[in-house]
Amino acid sequence: MTVVTSGDADELAATVAHQLRRSISQLQADPDRVVQLCLTGGRIANRMYRQLADGQGDDNTVDWKRVEFWWGDERFVATESPDRNAGQTLALLAATIPLDPARVHPMPAEGGQADLNQAAMQYAAELGDIRFDICLLGMGPDGHVASIFPDHPSFEQDTSFTVVGVTDSPKPPPERISLTIPVINQSAEVWLIVAGAEKADAAARAIDGDENLPAGAVHGRLRTVWFLDEDAAADR
């Protein structure tokens, strides 16, 4: 496990954007390699996506058309809702980054043919046995990651599913779709991106390996990296 501390949220976002470009271009040194990247929702992730998009002019070492984009969780709301993680992410990235629509895999939205659980199963089928090279995760002050919450059925049930429907989410909106911990932990690398003093306690506990927190139960097969700003690192 590696812990990287940056000054404030903007510096943190810039650090992660830089590392992400670097890691993707290293993986793409093999010209046949398509990188499997799992994205997260949340405010710090959105700052990082903005940095990625803004930095695009300075650094074109990444072939974005050879990146497959997945999501770790989604708010189960209508496609056009501003709450959708995928909508927010794509609005930021697509401003400057050329994406191949066939390689962009948002989770299903509410209002289609599928109810919540069917939508989760559809995404599981789309994902198949793909495992991520890099899985990005935000973390809530309660130690949740993706839409897996502590002291909640999303975390407490043992599951062989890769994707689940989540109801009664403590963080609104209440209905969500989420990857499960077992599939996140199949990722080669898991990167947690955490900013803010309100997250310092959960970050310290999770980094110490407290498996009562979803954030303490996730890890990459090869590497787990915690990217913190100074406020989030304060209790370490």
Ligand SMILES: O=C(O)[C@H](O)[C@@H](O)[C@H](O)[C@H](O)COP(=O)(O)O
């Ligand atoms: O859909 C979501 O809300 C997220 O994917 C969630 O897991 C998020 O990443 C964390 O709550 C951190 O969010 P912030 O960076 O906004 O605190």
